[in-house]
Amino acid sequence: xxxxxxxxxxxxxxxxxxxxxxxxxxxxxxxxxxxxxxxxxxxxxxxxxxxxxxxxxxxxxxxxxxxxxxxxxxxxxxxxxxxxxxxxxxxxxxxxxxxxxxxxxxxxxxxxxxxxxxxxxxxxxxxxxxxxxxxxxxxxxxxxxxxxxxxxxxxxxxxxxxxxxxxxxxxxxxxxxxxxxxxxxxxxxxxxxxxxxxx
Numbered sequence: 746x747x748x749x750x751x752x753x754x755x756x757x758x759x760x761x762x763x764x765x766x767x768x769x770x771x772x773x774x775x776x777x778x779x780x781x782x783x784x785x786x787x788x789x790x791x792x793x794x795x796x797x798x799x800x801x802x803x804x805x806x807x808x809x810x811x812x813x814x815x816x817x818x819x820x821x822x823x824x825x826x827x828x829x830x831x832x833x834x835x836x837x838x839x840x841x842x843x844x845x846x847x848x849x850x851x852x853x854x855x856x857x858x859x860x861x862x863x864x865x866x867x868x869x870x871x872x873x874x875x876x877x878x879x880x881x882x883x884x885x886x887x888x889x890x891x892x893x894x895x896x897x898x899x900x901x902x903x904x905x906x907x908x909x910x911x912x913x914x915x916x917x918x919x920x921x922x923x924x925x926x927x928x929x930x931x932x933x934x935x936x937x938x939x940x941x942x943x944x
Contacts (some may be wrong), residue, residue, distance in 0.1 A: 773804040790834035802924030809841045811836035815839035820851040829885035841932035848943045862893045863916035
């Protein structure tokens with residue numbers, strides 16, 4: 746039974762853009778992972794970071810920010826500049842279960858992030874904040890979505906992910922956004938049915 750679904754998440758915040766979308770990326774990209782090095786999320790994130798680095802022609806640096814069931818990393822990404830240089834490789838913990846397990850969160854899993862692409866199952870997401878005053882730089886979102894899906898189509902990436910028990914099951918931006926909302930609803934129903942009270 747599949748217990749997780751990997752989601753790569755990208756957040757673009759309200760601060761001014763450092764470079765026009767057509768020049769993206771002009772500096773290294775940070776891939777924030779909400780769990781410790783060596784976790785399944787970390788292993789899949791490092792494989793994807795390497796593939797994206799090659800495809801984008803720019804370094805993608807993994808930044809592990811473990812703690813508080815992913816809330817520390819989610820808050821960091823939600824508050825990052827809206828420039829496409831901070832990505833979030835996460836699981837259904839931060840975006841489906843936490844909203845039903847905690848009375849308050851320092852982020853909203855739907856409003857603070859815009860989905861880019863689902864990576865596969867074992868569990869993670871790619872999101873961007875759609876409500877930012879500056880607006881989401883859609884050319885950057887489109888490029889990241891394209892390169893993520895293209896990276897996941899590479900046989901060497903698929904083989905490396907399969908070796909750690911990961912099933913590549915990508916979804917495009919629209920389907921992935923629908924999936925995020927469905928998972929949020931599903932996890933809410935499961936948590937309420939189990940009579941688990943938010944802390």
